[in-house]
Amino acid sequence: MSQHTDTIVKMVLDSGRDGPHILLLSGVHGDEYEPMIVNHRLYQQLKGQIVRGRITFVPNGNETAYQSASRYGTDGLDLARICPGNRTGTCSEQSAYLVSELIKTADYLIDMHTGGVLYDIFPLAGYGLHTNPDVLNQQRRMALSYGLPLVWGTDPRPDGRTLSVARDAGIPAIYLEYGGGTGFRSYVVDAYVAGTLNLLRQLGMIAGEWIKPAPEKVFWIEDARQDSGFLQGKMPSPADGIYLADARVGQQIEKGAKWGRLANPVTGTTTDLFADESGLVFLMRNTVKVGEGDALGGILPITQPGKVTIDEEGNATKEPEVDFTSVFR
Ligand SMILES: [Zn+2]
Incomplete structure (x- = not known):
């Protein structure tokens, strides 16, 4: 049409x-x-x-x-x-x-x-x-x-x-x-x-x-890695299934910690899902039925307010006490 x-x-x-x-x-x-x-x-x-x-x-x-x-x-x-x-x-x-x-x-x-x-x-x-x-x-x-x-x-x-x-x-x-x-x-x-x-x-x-x-309240991350802002590529689901999330948007999570589960409604089997990075949970899938490869959520590698800068190769620099005066000069 x-x-x-x-x-x-x-x-x-x-x-x-x-x-x-x-x-x-x-x-x-x-x-x-x-x-x-x-x-x-x-x-x-x-x-x-x-x-x-x-x-x-x-x-x-x-x-x-x-x-x-x-x-x-x-x-x-x-x-x-x-x-x-x-x-x-x-x-x-x-x-x-x-x-x-x-x-x-x-x-x-x-x-x-x-x-x-x-x-x-x-x-x-x-x-x-x-x-x-x-x-x-x-x-x-x-x-x-x-x-x-x-x-x-x-x-x-x-x-x-x-x-x-x-x-x-x-x-x-x-x-x-x-x-x-x-x-x-x-x-x-x-x-x-x-x-x-x-x-x-x-x-x-x-x-x-x-x-x-207020710098002490802002999580500021600049990530130069390729496709760093591509939400639909984050945490691809390993399979089709019913998605049961434990993680919540806004929480801090450790790499390897329990993220949630994927249940197969036919066989009844469940697969545990784990955080692929440490940091701030900023993205979470809302739909319960997910397909293989669907983005389940996302974590940004920032654990406290301040600024994290990541170069194209993935090297991170942390500035816990960031100053905004150069931005608002
Ligand atoms: Zn949109």
């Missing part, structure tokens, strides 16, 4: 004065609802409040994915893998094209997500480790300004993402992840709204003092 999407629904608040153009994007994945509500709430709340620059709000980036309550559009495509899309392609390709064209007009991109139906995710702001140090530092500043407990810089090389469109255009960009599963989490909305307002204050786009992030 091909649906033609010549425009994308967007709202704009313009101060009428010079300043940055922010693109606040949600609905790239159609089963991630809290960010859609964030977009509308901020649009209402910020009317008449912006003192410089402008904000473009795109609440529903992939219409057919929302209509099918799915990560994927009705063409089966994931918008976050096909950017910059195709103006005359399938429905998701057209949405990817329109989103990508909008990104190129922005000075900052904020792409809001959740774990969707499949995952629960620890609150995080993420970005690619951009090769331009100025862009990278602006992304660090944006991510830290959200005040979420996890800040995650990853391999910037994967293509097809909204962030890779921004990367190629030299536009600072971050994405947000928090929660997921069935049901609606108003605390995710509250956290994203508060973080966006803080970023806007930090950028001088709305009045008020911005709140500096």
Whole structure:
């Protein structure tokens, strides 16, 4: 089925004065609802409040994915893998094209997500480790300004993402992840709204003092290893089965500790699952029935607040007492 999407629904608040153009994007994945509500709430709340620059709000980036309550559009495509899309392609390709064209007009991109139906995710702001140090530092500043407990810089090389469109255009960009599963989490909305307002204050786009992030509360990891940010590749399930998780998002776990079990409903046999790394459990699969190779969850190698930097070869450097002043210079 091909649906033609010549425009994308967007709202704009313009101060009428010079300043940055922010693109606040949600609905790239159609089963991630809290960010859609964030977009509308901020649009209402910020009317008449912006003192410089402008904000473009795109609440529903992939219409057919929302209509099918799915990560994927009705063409089966994931918008976050096909950017910059195709103006005359399938429905998701057209949405990817329109989103990508909008990104190129922005000075900052904020792409809001959740774990969707499949995952629960620890609150995080993420970005690619951009090769331009100025862009990278602006992304660090944006991510830290959200005040979420996890800040995650990853391999910037994967293509097809909204962030890779921004990367190629030299536009600072971050994405947000928090929660997921069935049901609606108003605390995710509250956290994203508060973080966006803080970023806007930090950028001088709305009045008020911005709140500096507290280094002693932030788990900050920058991991340059290949595909370090690829969630769907984490902890592949060894078999089909019924997934019984013991680990919980937000906990610390030791490598080799019990992660959960996989039960076979036909034979009744169970297989124990163990943590493949020590650190913070930041990702957990929500669905009970899993297939072989499905990502069951993820651990980040950070055990306390502060910063961990991992180079391409996997060598880690820890800074327990991290100073944010160089980022907010
Ligand atoms: Zn998503």
